Amino acid sequence: MEQSQSIFRQDRLNARLLRIYLYYRLILALLLLASFWGEVADDLVGRIDPRLFSVTAIAYVLLCMATLAVCRRHRFEVRSPTLFFILLTDIISQTLLMHASGGLASGLGYLLLVTVAAGSIFFTGQLAILVAAMASICIILESATTLLFLEQKGGSIFPAGILGILLFFTSLIFQGLNRALRTAQEQADRESEQSAQLQKLNELIVSRMLTGIIVIDTGDKIELINRAAVELLGGHRSGVPLAPGQDIHIEPRLYKQLVRWRSYPWLRTPPFTPKYGDIELQANFTRLDERGENRTLIFLEDLRAAAQHAQQLKLASLGRLTGSIAHEIRNPLGAISHASQLLAEHNNADPAAAKLTDIIDRHSRRVNHIIENVLGLSRHKPNSLQKFNLRDWLKRFLEDYREYAPDAQVELDAQNRQLQATFDPGHLQQILTNLLDNAVRHTRKATGEARARLRLTRDTDDDLPTLDVIDMGPGVPREHRGKLFEPFFTTEPEGTGLGLYIARELCTINFATLKYLPPQGDEPGCFRLHFAHPDKLLPRSEHAKTSGADH
Numbered sequence: 001m002e003q004s005q006s007i008f009r010q011d012r013l014n015a016r017l018l019r020i021y022l023y024y025r026l027i028l029a030l031l032l033l034a035s036f037w038g039e040v041a042d043d044l045v046g047r048i049d050p051r052l053f054s055v056t057a058i059a060y061v062l063l064c065m066a067t068l069a070v071c072r073r074h075r076f077e078v079r080s081p082t083l084f085f086i087l088l089t090d091i092i093s094q095t096l097l098m099h100a101s102g103g104l105a106s107g108l109g110y111l112l113l114v115t116v117a118a119g120s121i122f123f124t125g126q127l128a129i130l131v132a133a134m135a136s137i138c139i140i141l142e143s144a145t146t147l148l149f150l151e152q153k154g155g156s157i158f159p160a161g162i163l164g165i166l167l168f169f170t171s172l173i174f175q176g177l178n179r180a181l182r183t184a185q186e187q188a189d190r191e192s193e194q195s196a197q198l199q200k201l202n203e204l205i206v207s208r209m210l211t212g213i214i215v216i217d218t219g220d221k222i223e224l225i226n227r228a229a230v231e232l233l234g235g236h237r238s239g240v241p242l243a244p245g246q247d248i249h250i251e252p253r254l255y256k257q258l259v260r261w262r263s264y265p266w267l268r269t270p271p272f273t274p275k276y277g278d279i280e281l282q283a284n285f286t287r288l289d290e291r292g293e294n295r296t297l298i299f300l301e302d303l304r305a306a307a308q309h310a311q312q313l314k315l316a317s318l319g320r321l322t323g324s325i326a327h328e329i330r331n332p333l334g335a336i337s338h339a340s341q342l343l344a345e346h347n348n349a350d351p352a353a354a355k356l357t358d359i360i361d362r363h364s365r366r367v368n369h370i371i372e373n374v375l376g377l378s379r380h381k382p383n384s385l386q387k388f389n390l391r392d393w394l395k396r397f398l399e400d401y402r403e404y405a406p407d408a409q410v411e412l413d414a415q416n417r418q419l420q421a422t423f424d425p426g427h428l429q430q431i432l433t434n435l436l437d438n439a440v441r442h443t444r445k446a447t448g449e450a451r452a453r454l455r456l457t458r459d460t461d462d463d464l465p466t467l468d469v470i471d472m473g474p475g476v477p478r479e480h481r482g483k484l485f486e487p488f489f490t491t492e493p494e495g496t497g498l499g500l501y502i503a504r505e506l507c508t509i510n511f512a513t514l515k516y517l518p519p520q521g522d523e524p525g526c527f528r529l530h531f532a533h534p535d536k537l538l539p540r541s542e543h544a545k546t547s548g549a550d551h
Contacts, residue, residue, distance in 0.1 A: 014122055015076040018083070021118050022071055025090060026064040028111070032097060033057040045101050045108075053100035060093040083122045087131055090115045095138040103146040104159045109139055116167045120174035121181075128178075132171035136164035212281075212300030215288070220248045220255070223295065231462050232300050234277030251275060254283060258296070261285045271303055278513060278530075279304065304511050304532075329367075337364040385510065387422045387534050390414070390456055390465055397429060398454075401436060407450050408440045414456035419465040421531040427506040431514070434499045435469040435527050442473035455526075464533060468517075468526040475518055475525035484516055 036046045036053055046053030067086055071078055091112060098108040112135045119131030143160035206213055212229030216222055222244050230242050233251055242250060249255050257269045261283075271280050280303045288295040337360075344357040391414040398410055432454075439452035455468040476484060487501040500514075507514040511532040519525040 014083075017118075017121055018071060018078070019076045022064070022068045022076075022086075024114070025086075026061070026068055029057065029061040029064045029093075033061055044106055045097070047100075047106070048102045049100040053097060056093055056096040056100065060089075060097070063089055063093070080123070080127070084127070084131075087115055087119045087122075088134065091131075091135050091138055095142050099142045099146065103142060104139075104163065109142075109163055112139065112163075112167060113170050116170050117174045120171045121178045124175060124178060128171050128175050129168075132167045135167050139163050139167075210302070212298075214242075214248075214298040214300070216248050216258075216296050216298065218294050220258075222246050222248060229298075229300050232277060232279060232281055232302060233274045234279075234461070254298075257283045258285065258298070278515065304508065333364055333367055337361065337368075340364065384424050384426075385422050386425060387420060388425070389417075390419045390421050390467070390531075391417050393425070393428075394454060394456065394467075397432060400429075401433065404433070405437075405440065405450075408436070409449070409451045410436060410440075411451075411453045412456070413453060416456065416458055419456060419458060420534045421465055422534045423510045423512065423531065424506075427510055431503045431506050431529070432467075432469070434503050435529075438499065439469050439471035439473075439527075443471045446471075446473040459530065465531045467529040467531070469529070470524055470526040472524060476516060478518075481516060481518065485514075 032045060033054075035044075036050075036057060067089075071082075094108065094111050094115065098104070098106055098111075101108055103109075116132045116135050120128040123131065139160045140157075143157050147157065206224070206226045209226060210228055212232045213224065213226045214222060214229050215224040222242060224244060225242050233242060233254065248258065251274055253272050253275055257272055260267075261269055265285075269283050269285070271282050273280050282301040282303055284299040284301070286297045286299075288297050340357045340360040344354060344361075394412055394414060398412060401410060402408070436452050436454075440450045443452060444450045449472075451472060453468075453470040455470060457466055457468070458464070459466050485500050485504045487498060504514045507529065513530045515528055515530070517526050517528050
């Protein structure tokens with residue numbers, strides 16, 4: 001593999017050099033022919049045999065043009081025999097032109113130095129020496145021919161020998177330069193390939209990082225932004241996704257954080273929720289002083305993981321607190337409930353006493369239910385995340401729910417069979433049971449039918465699965481929407497106000513979000529469970545848990 005790549009690099013180098021040499025020889029041939037026809041240097045070109053010079057020059061020009069056309073057609077990537085033929089043609093043509101101009105005295109013989117140098121660049125080893133040897137032989141034969149047939153002085157043999165030695169020296173020198181040039185070219189190509197591979201690797205790492213990365217220049221223009229940053233900022237929801245070249249002002253809340261950091265760089269920036277997103281983020285800034293440019297690097301962290309850790313600490317503290325006071329509350333509550341039952345049995349004929357004991361009994365059960373909910377929230381074990389197919393899991397869940405609530409009619413709208421989620425199945429079952437109970441209750445109040453609907457879709461903005469729990473009721477009043485997930489907030493006389501709070505806390509533990517969507521037009525209101533990516537935003541140890549859930 002390395003040998004083939006080396007040959008490719010040599011061919012590419014030869015192609016560049018051959019292009020230069022072919023244009024050089026064509027220009028040289030045209031200049032020699034123009035000098036002869038224009039009688040610019042009569043005492044230099046064609047002085048001895050004008051006819052031979054004219055015929056050779058014309059043939060040389062035509063041959064140069066033909067070889068240039070053929071090589072251009074092959075993109076100057078030709079084989080060694082073709083290169084050797086081109087050099088041999090140059091040696092013979094230049095020798096004939098030199099002979100027609102009076103031999104070495106004309107000075108045209110020194111043009112062979114360029115031809116030998118080119119041969120030492122195109123070839124290495126024996127072929128390069130062969131080119132030099134052929135040029136030397138032609139020089140000596142031309143000098144001998146001039147001496148014998150033109151009756152010139154024998155002193156012309158000595159300059160021919162000197163020129164032959166120069167040709168060999170030129171060949172050796174340019175072979176060394178050729179080797180150095182090819183070594184440098186190969187080293188540059190290797191470094192270029194390594195640099196390109198490292199750049200691709202860096203781009204791949206940055207694009208797949210779960211941390212959002214943004215680089216902005218001095219004009220607050222985005223130079224680089226990875227996929228995680230676009231998703232965290234909700235760029236797809238904005239209709240104008242953040243991309244390189246755009247102004248960071250397109251996300252005003254992040255820009256506000258940037259301005260604050262520039263004014264007070266020693267202060268930690270507070271968390272924020274982007275304009276088009278619903279995830280609380282933490283932005284960290286640092287300066288990049290490369291090439292003297294004052295660029296800024298922004299890191300965007302999803303606070304759900306930190307919130308999940310804080311939530312577990314909160315639940316642990318709540319568990320210790322509720323565990324310590326549970327008996328203090330339950331013991332007197334049990335005594336009150338028992339006394340109420342005894343009082344009801346003693347005064348069973350008195351309607352007023354029966355009504356009072358019924359009030360005591362109902363509120364005792366309500367207080368006990370509140371205690372059970374708080375204890376249930378505080379005793380949650382660490383989540384056991386599993387990756388499973390949502391559509392299949394929901395079918396099994398509804399079978400169990402119909403046994404739990406046989407009068408409820410719950411429809412499942414799940415067209416996509418490939419949606420997957422990573423969630424604790426027990427937590428998801430508790431969340432959906434609570435949401436469906438609320439949906440069935442509100443639908444029954446509005447229509448008299450115990451109905452609800454589950455709709456499983458893929459979010460078009462971030463391509464993540466969402467699950468809507470839909471009821472046919474009038475929806476939550478506007479004044480109550482901001483308090484829906486607050487603990488102990490309820491509009492039901494018998495409610496505890498902990499169901500939605502617990503559901504949202506369980507979603508947070510599982511890196512998901514739960515929010516209420518009010519009615520819009522003909523679309524009824526619903527609670528939307530937005531799942532996290534099945535392979536992202538999870539602890540590293542949990543990625544291995546990809547088996548399907550049974551419950």
